[in-house]
Amino acid sequence: MSPTDQGNRSAPARPDPLPLPVVDNHAHLDIRRDDDLASDGLDLAAHVERLVKDARAVGVDRIVQIGCDIESAELTAELVDVHPALLGGVALHPNEAPLHAERGDLDEAFAVIERLVEHPRIRVVGETGLDYYRTEPEGRGAQQDSFRRHIDLAKRTGKVLQIHDRDAHDDVLRILAEEGAPAKTVMHCFSGDMAMARECVERGYYLSFAGTVTFKSARELRNALSVVPPSQLLVETDTPYLTPTPYRGGVNAPMLVALTVRTMADVLTMSVADLCRTISATSEDVYGPW
Ligand SMILES: [Zn+2]
Secondary structure, eight states, X not given: OOOOSSOOOSOOOXXXXXXXXXXXXXXXXXXXXXXXXXXXXXXXXXXXXXXHXXXXXXXXXXXXXXXXXXXXXHHHHHHHHHOTTEEEEEOOOTTTXXXXXXXXXXXXXXXXXXXXTTSTTEEEEEEEEEETTTSOGGGHHHHHHHHHHHHHHHHHHTOEEEEEEESOHHHHHHHHHHHOOOSSEEETTOOOOHHHHHHHHHTTOEEEEOGGGGSTTOHHHHHHHHTSOGGGXXXXXXXXXXXXXXXXXXXXXXXXXXXXXXXXHHHTTOOHHHHHHHHHHHHHHHHOOO
């Protein structure tokens, strides 16, 4: 089966190694997909081991692992102890918070996140933010409250804030301005246009681009990328989702950040080596040393 731009189901091959190491700024190594043939039969520990090893082989030697429900957040705190390549982030995802609110256990769930974020290798509060695509209008009040609490938590603990923003650009920017953003704020999987990119740059946020920037249809996103100074740029996979071309629709893995970085270097008319060097340095500025 040869890879195509749409719905490719074969396991992606290892991309050509990058000339210099780079960081995958956002991945969910613990989320398994049914169509993940390469990890078929592996237990979770072996699956994570495989992803970390494949990534290292192509130069993606550091990964930020994100756990954004209680189970995954607890697992993230364990994984960062086992793998020197991993730092972690924990939060209640914007689609998770309204469910807790409905069940009446939001305070309890948030207390678990508050405890886990104290871990020295958990450097991120995230992903938090707003998702108006998945959460119905009734749930949005709870979602916004949860977002505000996570902003406050990041500021209190001096951790990095990673923002999830799906179809909610205006409210995300408004709430960040109202609360006052933490010193280090990352727009994970940036999905806005050029004007929004400029606004985020001006506010001093970091913009993390995912595999979506490689999609043929994503001209507007590439235009947005072109106005971001390299010093505020990050790259990520959002593994196992948002798989870059030519594996769009298939299972993502941190090694595929190599494909996204190459597209970004093209857009920015930078060498791949320069972009890797810059993103690597920026990632360590943001999260601290691995
Ligand atoms: Zn994510």
